[in-house]
Amino acid sequence: MHIEHEIKLDFRDVLIRPKRSTLTSRSDVDISRQFTFRHAAFPYDGIPIIASNMDTTGTFEMARALDRFRLSTALHKHYSVEECVTFFKGLERKSAAFYSMGITKADEEKFQRVMDAAGDAVQYVCIDVANGYHENFVTFVTRIRTHFPRLVIMAGNVVTGEMTEELILSGADIVKVGIGPGSVCTTRKMTGVGYPQLSAVIECADAAHGLSGLICADGGCTTPGDVAKAFGGGADFVMMGGMFAGHDESGGDLVERDGEKFKRFYGMSSRAAMERYAGGVARYRAAEGKEVLVPYRGPAADTAQEILGGVRSACTYVGARRLKELSKRTTFVRVAQQANEVFGRP
Secondary structure (H helix, E strand, O other), X not given: OOOOOOOOOOHHHEEEOOOOOOOOOHHHOEOOEXXXXXXXXXXXXXXXXXXXXXXXXXXXXXXXXXXXXXXXXXXXXXXXXXXXXXXXXXXXXXXXXXXXXXXXXHHHHHHHHHHHHHHHHOOEEEEEOOOOOOHHHHHHHHHHHHHOOOOEEEEEEEOOHHHHHHHXXXXXXXXXXXXXXXXXXXXXXXXXXXXXXXXXXXXHHHHHHOOOOEEEEEOOOOOHHHHHHHXXXXXXXXXXXXXXXXXXXOOOOEEEEOOEEEEEEEOOOEHHHHHHHOOOOOOOOOOOEOEEEEEOOEOHHHHHHHHHHHHHHHHHHHOXXXXXXXXXXXXXXXXXXXXXXXOOOO
């Protein structure tokens, strides 16, 4: 047994300290990024915010809606081969969507069929497991890199620097960071495992950037300010599920109660997801997600605009003319627990 005594922080534990700025308008801020990758042949040009690969957010409709803002979507993995091929062949900006997959033999065979039919129409792939620390995952990432050397590979999830480094050295271009911070994830309650998300982002970004790799902060953002904090902490990409749930383009049933509209939103390790896709919760495991109703929010474009406006505003407060400069100009101020309680933060 070992105890780390250094304090670790979540997004709610800090605020960004303002600094003198010469920027006079949010319109002066460029929040797009251009990346070249350690391994992949395809460059990235866009705004590095990604809708999560949950079946309630990672939909074709969401990808089309967010692409108008040059954002991306990690598609859920339950579309058919034919549906995926048709969709990717119709994409003009290839970074608008990541093909998502697990690491089973069936996942790999399905991906091979998609690639055989779609070719270079698929350029971005997300290899996604809840626990990125087992050897089979690293081996799988290496095998996909070997077979598809030109692809941009995002892989995770992990929360520590040493595993970030191992995944990058094994073939990942982007490491997905986060265990348990999502609004419908119960891993921390069910297993006791996790890591405060802001500290995970800071530590994993430092490890990745030393190897010319990138990270994607996955989970824990409930407001545009949290997205700004993730970028300020060193994240290259930010992925979110809950903030893109409840929209016209989101999956999940529309429910009306007492005259108000809601949409169902659930984690992909929840009982609802496993009953839908795996015939129920296996006897050897427990559900590590929950199902909730979120208020119906209309078009995703409204939320996208709100997020982008918040990030631009954060940049003006610290004098970052480009998103790339935000982490260099960010100083975090720790917020006392009493202040969290006063402002209603859990």
